[in-house]
Amino acid sequence: MSSRSDRTRQRVIEAAIGLLTRGGRDAVTTRAVAEAAGLQPPAIYRLFGDKDGLLDAVAEHGFASFLATKHVDPDPQDPIEDLRAGWDLAVEFGLANPALYTLMYTEPARTGSAAFKTGMEILMGRMRRLAAGGWLRVDEELAAQIIHATARGAVLTWLSLPEDRRDPALFTTLRESMVAAVTHERPAVRDAGPAGAARALRATLPEQTALSEAEQRLLGEWLKRLADGD
Known part of the structure; x- marks a missing residue:
């Protein structure tokens, strides 16, 4: 995956986490995430497959963040x-x-x-x-x-x-x-x-x-x- 795609993917995950934090899981729609990330909704599907794929990526980001705190x-x-x-x-x-x-x-x-x-x-x-x-x-x-x-x-x-x-x-x-x-x-x-x-x-x-x-x-x-x- 190119670095540009990596950056876009990360931007989408961060946008989804922001919506999740402010409005809960129901706030994390593909349209809302795309808008928050400055993308068109089809980009979410290209990157993550569907909403469940996006939520899986958000959870993986959470596990990685927690792992980084461990000593x-x-x-x-x-x-x-x-x-x-x-x-x-x-x-x-x-x-x-x-x-x-x-x-x-x-x-x-x-x-x-x-x-x-x-x-x-x-x-x-x-x-x-x-x-x-x-x-x-x-x-x-x-x-x-x-x-x-x-x-x-x-x-x-x-x-x-x-x-x-x-x-x-x-x-x-x-x-x-x-x-x-x-x-x-x-x-x-x-x-x-x-x-x-x-x-x-x-x-x-x-x-x-x-x-x-x-x-x-x-x-x-x-x-x-x-x-x-x-």
């Missing part, structure tokens, strides 16, 4: 505080971009975007580090789902409430409930019992080269059974 610390001094900070960042983005966030997260199909997947990979990396340190109380995948669901649910619930019923305690309560649900107060590998050690070993298993693929798979199954027995 990855491969070795945080306090992994639990790092988890809290990541959760808070997700909530802050949603509150700062309510209409865009609602578009991004109220339709499951939109979470198939490349930027969303990259963001989830960053989250899974954080889960692997927590597991390797013996912090995780649950499986890495489930932990990531809980973190994502509580942050998204917190934002969408807040946005759905009348202003006079919005209590900031919603966020701190949900965040701390999330922390308690997915992590131990202390690294489990320091405690008696095999579950925490199994989670820690399972998290680092892909990094070793001494075992064959089949051996890794078998050991991974055993470790999961031990970890789930906690």
Whole structure:
């Protein structure tokens, strides 16, 4: 795609976001977007196919913008505080971009975007580090789902409430409930019992080269059974 087309495409996306922010999803019509971008309506169809294609592009822009705010610390001094900070960042983005966030997260199909997947990979990396340190109380995948669901649910619930019923305690309560649900107060590998050690070993298993693929798979199954027995 030429740079001129890229610039035009970006101008249309920004125009659509402006309309979305000011008037909600119903305000984002192809005619209104074309007018705001200084184009004729057929240009929208050439660039995005249809209105749904345009909304998908707007959501992808939102996921990319959120991804750009993320800071990855491969070795945080306090992994639990790092988890809290990541959760808070997700909530802050949603509150700062309510209409865009609602578009991004109220339709499951939109979470198939490349930027969303990259963001989830960053989250899974954080889960692997927590597991390797013996912090995780649950499986890495489930932990990531809980973190994502509580942050998204917190934002969408807040946005759905009348202003006079919005209590900031919603966020701190949900965040701390999330922390308690997915992590131990202390690294489990320091405690008696095999579950925490199994989670820690399972998290680092892909990094070793001494075992064959089949051996890794078998050991991974055993470790999961031990970890789930906690």
